[in-house]
Amino acid sequence: xxxxxxxxxxxxxxxxxxxxxxxxxxxxxxxxxxxxxxxxxxxxxxxxxxxxxxxxxxxxxxxxxxxxxxxxxxxxxxxxxxxxxxxxxxxxxxxxxxxxxxxxxxxxxxxxx
Amino acid sequence: xxxxxxxxxxxxxxxxxxxxxxxxxxxxxxxxxxxxxxxxxxxxxxxxxxxxxxxxxxxxxxxxxxxxxxxxxxxxxxxxxxxxxxxxxxxxxxxxxxxxxxxxxxxxxxxxxxx
Numbered sequence: 232x233x234x235x236x237x238x239x240x241x242x243x244x245x246x247x248x249x250x251x252x253x254x255x256x257x258x259x260x261x262x263x264x265x266x267x268x269x270x271x272x273x274x275x276x277x278x279x280x281x282x283x284x285x286x287x288x289x290x291x292x293x294x295x296x297x298x299x300x301x302x303x304x305x306x307x308x309x310x311x312x313x314x315x316x317x318x319x320x321x322x323x324x325x326x327x328x329x330x331x332x333x334x335x336x337x338x339x340x341x342x343x344x
Numbered sequence: 345x346x347x348x349x350x351x352x353x354x355x356x357x358x359x360x361x362x363x364x365x366x367x368x369x370x371x372x373x374x375x376x377x378x379x380x381x382x383x384x385x386x387x388x389x390x391x392x393x394x395x396x397x398x399x400x401x402x403x404x405x406x407x408x409x410x411x412x413x414x415x416x417x418x419x420x421x422x423x424x425x426x427x428x429x430x431x432x433x434x435x436x437x438x439x440x441x442x443x444x445x446x447x448x449x450x451x452x453x454x455x456x457x458x459x
Contacts, residue, residue, distance in 0.1 A: 263445035273348075273434060273450040274387070281445050319386055323446055330375050330438070330446060331400060334386035 233258040235322050237335035245343050248310050252338045254320030255302040264303050265332070266294055267319040274319055277305070310342045347371075348451035350435050356457045359425060365454045367418040367435030375399075376418040377448065378410060379434040387434055393418060425458045432456075 234257045244250055256264065263281045267274035278287040280296035280303060287294050291308045307314055317339050321332040348369045357363050367376065375394045379387035392400035393412040401410075407429075409421040418435055432455050436448040 265447065267450075272432070272452045276447060276449065279445055279447055330377075330392045330394060331389060332446070332448065334388075336386050339384075 233322060233324055233331075233333040235320055235333050235335035237318075237320050237338050239338060240336060241339040241341070243341045243343065244310055246311060248342075249306065249308045250310060250340060252305040252307075252318050252320075252340070253302065254305070254335055255300070256320075256322045256333075257301065258322050258324035258333070260325040261298075261301075262323045262325050264296055265321045265323075266303075266305050267321065269317045269319055269337070270315075277318075307340075310340075312342050312344055315340060315342045348435055348437055348449050350433075350451035350454050352454055353452065354455045354457075356459065357422065357425065358459050359427075361425075362421070362423045364422065365420040365433055365435075365456070367420075367451055368416055369437040369449070370416055371437060371439070371449070372415075373437035373439050373449070374415060375438045375440075375446070376412065377434075377436040377438070378408075378418070378420050379436065379450075381432045381434055381453075391420075422456075425456075427458050430456055430458045 238253045265279045266277040278294045285296040294305045296303045317337040319337045320335045351366045378390040381387045390404045391410040396412045411419040432453045434453045435451040438448045
């Protein structure tokens with residue numbers, strides 16, 4: 232069974248700090264890893280990382296895939312209160328059913344002013 | 345249109361009621377999903393439809409009945425629910441990239457309360 236573990240489960244920082252969120256996975260025939268941000272309602276897509284695209288960046292957010300360590304990090308620099316959310320990591324493998332994403336439990340990030 | 349639209353946003357129902365949740369997308373995505381999310385937990389997959397056919401049922405109780413009338417619509421029919429079924433129900437749709445990777449777009453969710 233595919234498994235995704237995120238750490239830390241929660242994190243409290245001050246505005247302007249830099250944070251690193253971790254995601255490790257065990258999956259049959261890794262296909263992709265996705266990061267989502269969830270505030271009050273629906274998760275919104277941040278990044279997708281695959282074997283052919285192991286680093287992504289968008290503004291203050293960046294993510295790297297380490298295929299050897301079977302893990303990924305999500306970095307947020309110069310954090311703002313609007314970054315407060317749950318960050319979900321999800322992995323898709325092709326060993327089981329197609330279309331099934333396995334989610335981690337998420338990291339709850341709180342950014343205080 | 346880059347959205348997944350879910351209705352209603354909130355639903356309160358009794359254990360003997362029959363109700364439905366609806367989901368619509370016009371992005372041409374051929375896979376559509378229902379997820380259930382309890383407070384402070386990650387989304388849990390319930391059903392996946394691929395090209396309007398049910399391809400995954402994660403052993404969901406029969407009191408939840410999905411339906412995909414066409415490629416843009418997905419319904420979840422609810423009957424004889426239990427209070428523990430109260431949760432946020434998320435619909436999603438996806439397309440598969442040439443790399444094989446699958447990107448899900450989520451709707452805003454329907455908050456269900458069962459009394």
